[in-house]
Each structure stands twice: as structure tokens, then as C-alpha cells.
Amino acid sequence: MSPRRVTLADVAKAAGVSRSTASLALSGRGAELRISEAVQERIKAAARELGYRPNIVSSGLRTGRTMTIGFVSDTVATSRLAGDMIKGAIEAARDRGVLLFIGESEGDGKLEHALLQGMHDRQVDGIIYAAMYTRRVSVPESLLGTSAVLLNAVPKTPSPLPVVVPDEVEAGRAAARVLLESGHRDGIHLIGAGPGVRNVPRDSVAAVERLVGIREVFAEAGVEIASGTQTADWQPEYGFDATRDLLGRTRPRALICLNDRLAFGAYQALDDASLRVPDDVSVVSFDDHPLASWMRPKLTTVALPFYELGRRAVDALFAEIDGETTGEKPVHRIPMPVRTRASVAPRQPEVS
Numbered sequence: 051m052s053p054r055r056v057t058l059a060d061v062a063k064a065a066g067v068s069r070s071t072a073s074l075a076l077s078g079r080g081a082e083l084r085i086s087e088a089v090q091e092r093i094k095a096a097a098r099e100l101g102y103r104p105n106i107v108s109s110g111l112r113t114g115r116t117m118t119i120g121f122v123s124d125t126v127a128t129s130r131l132a133g134d135m136i137k138g139a140i141e142a143a144r145d146r147g148v149l150l151f152i153g154e155s156e157g158d159g160k161l162e163h164a165l166l167q168g169m170h171d172r173q174v175d176g177i178i179y180a181a182m183y184t185r186r187v188s189v190p191e192s193l194l195g196t197s198a199v200l201l202n203a204v205p206k207t208p209s210p211l212p213v214v215v216p217d218e219v220e221a222g223r224a225a226a227r228v229l230l231e232s233g234h235r236d237g238i239h240l241i242g243a244g245p246g247v248r249n250v251p252r253d254s255v256a257a258v259e260r261l262v263g264i265r266e267v268f269a270e271a272g273v274e275i276a277s278g279t280q281t282a283d284w285q286p287e288y289g290f291d292a293t294r295d296l297l298g299r300t301r302p303r304a305l306i307c308l309n310d311r312l313a314f315g316a317y318q319a320l321d322d323a324s325l326r327v328p329d330d331v332s333v334v335s336f337d338d339h340p341l342a343s344w345m346r347p348k349l350t351t352v353a354l355p356f357y358e359l360g361r362r363a364v365d366a367l368f369a370e371i372d373g374e375t376t377g378e379k380p381v382h383r384i385p386m387p388v389r390t391r392a393s394v395a396p397r398q399p400e401v402s
Contacts, residue, residue, distance in 0.1 A: 056102045064096040065089075072097075076104070118149045119367060120169035123180035124157050126202075131339055131356070132182050135201065138360025139178060146368065148175075166192045176367045179203065184215055184255045197370040201363040204255055210379055212370060214363045217383035218256050221336060221352040222263020224388050228334050228350060229304050233397035235273050237303030240264070241292050242312045244278025251280070257308055260336060264306060276302070284308060289315025297323050303397065304332040310339035310351055313393075317345060328395035338389050348391035355384045 062072035067089065074080050075093040096102075121139055126132045136152065143150040151169060155162035169177055176197035181187060187203045189211060200213045229238060243250045243257040247265070250257035268275060279296060281288035289312030296302060297319065307313035313335040320331055327333050327347055335342065338353030362382050369375050 056100045058102070060100055061093065061097045061102050064100060065093045067093060076102075115175055116173050117147060118151060118172065118174045119143060119364070120166075120172075120174040120177040121150055121152045121180060122162065122165050122169065122177060123152075123154055123182065123201075124162075125154060125182045126180050129182050131337070131354075132202075134356035135180060135360040135363075138357040138362075139364050140360075142361040142364035146364070162190070163192070166190055170196075176371050178363045178367055179211075180363070184218065185253050186255060197367060199363050199367045199370065202359060204381075212366045212375065212379040212382065214359055214366055214382045214384065216256075216354055216359065216386050218259035218386070219263040219266075220383075221386040222260035222265075223267045224263075224352050224386070225260070225306055225334050225336065226264045226267035228388060228390075228394055229306070229332065230267065230271055230273065232332065232394050234304045234332060235271070235397070237276055237301070238268075238273065238306065239276050239296055239300075239302045239304070240278035240306050240308070241289055241296075241316055242279070242281050242284050242308030244280070245275045246278070249278055249280040251283070256336075260308060276300070281312065284312050286311050286315035286318070289313060290319045291315070293319035294322070297325075302331055304334070304394075307333060307335040310335045310337045310342045310349060313349055313351075314341055314345060328393050332394040332397075334394055336386075342389070343391070345393075347393050350391045350393045351389050352386050353389050355386055358384050 058072055059069050062069045065072060071085060071089070072093050074083055075085055075090040076097060080090040121136065126135055140150050151172065151174060153165035153169070155165060166177065170192065177193060178199050178201050179190070179193060180201035181203040184202050186206045187200070189200070189205050189209045193211065198211050200211050202215060204213055204215060205211070244261050247258050247261045250261065265275070277296070279292040281292050289307060293305070293316040305316055307316055313333055316333060317327060320327060325331050333349065335349055335351040338351045342349040342351045362384055366382055
């Protein structure tokens with residue numbers, strides 16, 4: 051049998067005051083109603099000694115808040131890479147004294163519907179609807195008319211919900227600048243997408259936006275991208291095949307891989323061709339996957355800010371809950387920092 055919960059009446063009895071006086075003191079309203087500091091302290095001491103905790107359900111009935119929020123995603127919770135989104139959201143919720151309920155659909159539409167319905171049935175104050183990879187989503191109807199935020203996802207059609215996403219365009223600019231600042235102005239090839247913004251995997255928001263940033267910076271510098279190879283997926287084997295095929299046609303000076311897994315495959319193809327990174331070919335990438343710091347040489351990459359994404363999503367959700375956003379809802383773009391390591395070397399001028 052579980053121990054009996056300490057009630058407000060128990061605290062009032064121990065402090066020798068009425069239940070209403072105890073309630074006012076513990077809710078922080080004692081001073082405005084002229085309850086003396088000595089009495090307030092006596093009530094708080096009694097609450098601490100008895101281990102009193104407010105009844106959240108009762109408080110919710112009075113305030114219309116349950117102090118809970120939901121986090122529904124496809125595969126974020128089980129992903130080692132994106133799991134920091136959960137960590138950021140949990141810590142931001144905890145800072146607000148709020149519990150976070152987590153549900154994962156694994157891409158199953160029926161399960162997702164059941165998860166969202168379950169969150170609504172538990173009367174959560176709001177829901178974060180998240181995706182493992184930045185992608186376009188059809189916003190579930192059950193989120194419309196409620197406090198909700200899209201995290202790492204953008205709506206396929208106009209939506210009233212705020213959006214929290216990585217700043218992929220600026221990330222593309224940053225990757226291009228890494229090469230330009232090291233003197234690379236020719237022989238630059240893309241692995242995974244490109245050279246045009248239409249040459250991307252289906253529904254890949256990251257690919258399009260990274261390419262936009264890359265192309266913008268190179269165009270401003272008068273640098274032409276030598277080639278781009280669109281791949282069916284962004285896994286190591288595709289990076290290996292694309293780089294091997296590229297080496298069969300030309301000798302690259304630098305590669306921009308659209309993510310770190312592609313770069314891992316590119317490393318293997320370069321090694322098979324007896325080319326060294328970065329002495330022969332510089333490589334820059336995106337995501338800051340854990341393998342990036344284990345590769346040899348360590349990979350320079352533009353990091354996905356998963357922890358910051360999770361925290362910002364909670365902040366954006368509470369702005370909705372508290373009615374702080376009106377009119378057109380904001381798109382929050384979270385900066386992606388460059389992790390400078392050892393895979394990019396200064397380009398030496400050609401000897402004529």
C-alpha cells in the first residue's frame with residue numbers, strides 16, 4: 051500500500067491556521083492578503099517537514115493548465131544523433147516545472163494518430179510535433195486549433211503553427227566559406243546532391259537549403275561548382291560509390307558532402323585511390339555525427355544543433371500557450387556551428 055498523500059489540510063493543522071490561509075501562503079499570495087511573514091514561514095516550514103506537494107490535478111482545474119506537454123515524433127527518441135532534441139526539450143520543460151510526455155510513431159500513421167489522441171485525452175497544455183530529419187510534413191488535423199509547434203519539420207501546405215528548424219541555408223554558406231577561406235576556388239565537387247537545387251533526394255529540405263547557401267557564397271566569390279552527384283540515400287555506401295565514380299572522371303581538389311555518413315564513404319573511396327585527406331583532397335560536411343570526430347583525419351563539419359532545437363521548441367510552445375504569438379506564426383531558425391577539425395587544408399597555388 052502506498053503512503054497517504056499529505057494534504058493541504060494536514061499542513062494547515064500542523065501550522066495552526068485555516069486551510070485557506072495555508073493555501074494563500076503556499077501559492078505566494080500571502081503578502082498581498084496581509085498574512086504576516088512569521089505565519090507564512092511557519093506554514094512553509096510545516097509543508098517542508100510533512101513533505102507536502104501541491105495537487106497538480108486540482109491546480110489544473112483552477113488554472114486550466116495541467117503542467118504537462120507532449121512530444122510526438124517519428125524516430126527521434128531512438129536516434130543516437132537526434133536524441134539531444136529530446137534532452138533539450140526535457141531540460142527546458144523541467145526548468146518550467148513541466149512534465150514532458152514522449153511518444154514515437156516510427157512512421158506509422160495510425161500509431162501517430164493514437165499518440166496525438168492520447169496526448170489530447172491527457173489534456174496536455176501543448177504538443178511538439180517533431181521529425182528525425184528536417185522534412186516537409188502534412189500537419190495532423192488534431193494539432194490545428196491547439197497549442198502546438200513543428201520541430202525539425204516544415205508544413206507541406208500553409209499552416210498556423212510555429213516552426214523550429216536548423217538554419218540550413220546559413221550552414222551551406224558556412225561550408226562554402228570554409229573552403230574559400232582555405233584558398234579553394236576550383237575543383238570543388240558536391241557529394242549527395244547538386245549541382246542544382248533540383249538535384250536533391252525527394253522531400254529533403256536540408257539538401258535544398260544547404261545547396262542554396264553553398265551556391266550563393268560561391269556565386270558571390272565567382273567560383274563555379276565543378277560537379278554535383280545526387281545520391282539515392284545519404285549513407286556511407288552511396289558516398290563511396292559517388293566518390294569512386296567521380297575519381298574515375300577527374301581529380302577533385304575538394305568535396306562538400308551533404309552529410310557525415312556520405313563523407314565517411316568518400317574517405318574510403320579516396321583512400322582506395324591512394325589520395326590523402328586533406329593533403330590531396332579537402333573534405334567538409336554537415337551534421338556533426340559522432341563518427342565525424344572518430345574519422346582520421348577528423349572531419350570538419352557544420353553541426354546540427356539538436357539540443358538547442360529541443361529547448362527552442364519548448365520556448366516557442368509556451369509562447370503559444372501563453373498567447374504571446376499572434377498573426378503570422380514565426381519560423382525559428384537555429385544556428386548551425388562549424389566544427390573545425392583536420393579535413394580541410396590550405397590550397398597551394400599551382401606551379402606553372
